[in-house]
Amino acid sequence: MKKLLLLGLVLSLLPVVNLEAKTNKKAAGKNSRSVFELNVAHINDHHSHLEEEKMPLKLDGKTVTVHIGGLPRVGQEIKNFRKNNKNTLVVHAGDAVTGTLYYTLFEGKADAELMNAINFDAYTLGNHEFDDGNKVLGAFLDVLKIPVVSSNVVPDKGSILEGKWKPYIIKNIGGQNVGIIGIDVVKKTKESSSPGEDIKFLDEVETARKYAKELQDKGINKIVLLSHAGYEKNVEIGQKVDGIDLIISGDTHYLLGKEFEQFGLVPEADSYPKKVNSPNGNPVYIAEAWNYSYLLGEMKAKFDKNGVITELTPAPKLLIGDDFFEVKDADGKAVQLDEKEKGKILNSIKNNKNIVAIKNDPALSKLLERYQKEKTELGKRKIGKITEEIPGGSDNRVPSEHNKDGSFATTLVAESVLYKLRNTGTGNVDFVIGNAGNVRITLNPGDFSYDLAYSLLPFTSNTVFITDVTGAEVKQILEDAIDYVLNGGSTGAFPYGAGIRYEATKEGTLGTRVKKIEVFDFKANKWIPIDAKKTYMLAVNSYIAKGKDGYTTLGKITAQKRGNDTHLSDTKMFIDYLKEKKEIGKPKSTNVIFKY
CATH class of the missing domain: 3.60.21.10 (Metallo-dependent phosphatases)
Known part of the structure; x- marks a missing residue:
């Protein structure tokens, strides 16, 4: 009798369960x-x-x-x-x-x-x-x-x-x-x-x-x-x-x-x-x-x-x-x-x-x-021409007695990135900062091939990251990198740029070495002092964007989810830049005056 009552109870509940299955998927x-x-x-x-x-x-x-x-x-x-x-x-x-x-x-x-x-x-x-x-x-x-x-x-x-x-x-x-x-x-x-x-x-x-x-x-x-x-x-x-x-x-x-x-x-x-x-x-x-x-x-x-x-x-x-x-x-x-x-x-x-x-x-x-x-064969194919020696690589990372200007090749790469970004409408970038260690060789006069492009910029996982920064943060980014170089970190951290130039000294402590920063006003076509309170759009490579190579402030900025990775290769940007220009020489300046 108990079994029959239990069976009746179960049967009486079945329509309710089926209705729930139809109306409530969860x-x-x-x-x-x-x-x-x-x-x-x-x-x-x-x-x-x-x-x-x-x-x-x-x-x-x-x-x-x-x-x-x-x-x-x-x-x-x-x-x-x-x-x-x-x-x-x-x-x-x-x-x-x-x-x-x-x-x-x-x-x-x-x-x-x-x-x-x-x-x-x-x-x-x-x-x-x-x-x-x-x-x-x-x-x-x-x-x-x-x-x-x-x-x-x-x-x-x-x-x-x-x-x-x-x-x-x-x-x-x-x-x-x-x-x-x-x-x-x-x-x-x-x-x-x-x-x-x-x-x-x-x-x-x-x-x-x-x-x-x-x-x-x-x-x-x-x-x-x-x-x-x-x-x-x-x-x-x-x-x-x-x-x-x-x-x-x-x-x-x-x-x-x-x-x-x-x-x-x-x-x-x-x-x-x-x-x-x-x-x-x-x-x-x-x-x-x-x-x-x-x-x-x-x-x-x-x-x-x-x-x-x-x-x-x-x-x-x-x-x-x-x-x-x-x-x-x-x-x-x-x-x-x-x-x-x-x-x-x-x-x-x-x-x-x-x-x-x-x-x-x-x-x-x-x-x-x-x-x-x-790829081995096509890597030898000519992209364009280098008209004069452009110092870069490990021997030219930091301005010194043998080369007071430092890495012209790093500045050239920054210029190519800034040019490509501003001419494709990507992020309306104001300036670029790059670390010297990203650029691996000196460019010699003559034909420039794909193989050389990937020797110059071999880090294929390095992409271009764009973020907003204040003028005050820019100064601290430069201070961080220079301090890292001078206190036992890699010389590859030394910063160069395009659309930005600065003066700094070896003497001093963190926060006191960078004496002057100017940015290029594209509308007025002239250099002007950076405004500590103004917000700018900065492009960097994805490696230093993560705070690597001593770029501590930059790492903190990107950790706040400020900015975006374009996932565009700086190597390809340089290749496209040289293809368009056909031939390039040494930049007029590395945009750095460093009193060593």
Whole structure:
């Protein structure tokens, strides 16, 4: 009798539970068993960094240099990911191009062929895809054979880019339909890249809302937003738009997850992915995978029958090789660790879910090798001409008795950056400050090749950062750098600039050495004293923007989220500058008077 009463009670409750499942997706998600598992792998912002690169990491208690990233290594990890998981989705969140000699020489063709070989399920456009206009982007997309999605970038009828991408795709994965919408960042693309006038850009939030609803109206309840709108904007989208479950982010180059601190890295946020709630209360997860193919984002998402994520297991991985180097010899050169030390490190990372030592995919390595050989040949190609010796490199970093002016080459690079920024409308920059260590050689008279450009400016991960500063902060930035040089820091910190000039002395203490600063008034066409209270727009390289090389005040400014990284390579800016000028000589001055 008790059993019959209990059965009657259960049956009487069933209509209520079913009604809740229909009307409250959030409640159903909490109470329903997961019925679909989706395994997602993603990268973003690889910026033509096709080869592995070197980076110091803290492993097994010591700092060692490792080989990291490269698309052949990404490809091998993705191959393993697909083999070891069911229901996989592998995506790229934009900015595939611009940043290394591979793009400068091949204009995206090398990137496209390797991306095809990896066979991403979807890819969205980034702002840098438009750096060289519609024609170059169109040629890149003609080589690219993977699905391209971008809903808020709309070519006019008759544009050469018409029909090159779709707002979204619907992909059947394990018998379930998954919608994948693409979004690009608007302001930065319009103002800092070169899209044609026949391309319209629509608001990121409103467009995401429009297409999420369109997919829901089609009965799709699992939606991934592949968004190159940047982390903060993607968090906003997650909080303002219903229907989206996962947002795979690009543009901001964020390393997410405090677990990466164990390797000596500094993440931008504590969690990968970040969880927010949409307006209807459902969970939305936002993930970004750093940059330059150093890391593969991975996660396992479990959905209930209503398309709500009930469980998410993250496993983002740094992708490194199995060779480790440490500075040991008297000359300061890095030597490879012996087999015993190497074995200890490999054992320490063996069961760490956030790093993997992995070989490069052989087929992708062979494909890249073809471009590497071409790059070697094309690297000899002439860009322009240097008309006279332009001192630079380690011997000329700081003004001294043998060269009272210091690094003319650093000033020249600053001038090229200022010229390109002011002539492309990027940020309306007032002046540029650069550290001498960023510029590695003296320029000799004669033809100047691509190889020489990357010898002059070899740090391909260095991009141009623009921030607002007061005149008082500018003085402190210069004081910091000079103090760092004079008190045992690297001489490479010594500051030069364009659109700014200063006088300083070796004697004194921090805050007292810089005696005079002037900035160039482009409207009046003359130098004027800097105004301590006025706000200016300053461009620097991304290395010192982080406070490196003793640029402490600058690091504090950017830590306040003031300014933006253009992700434009200073190397490419210099190349484009020389192409336009055809030949260049020594600047009239280094803009520095330093009493040593």
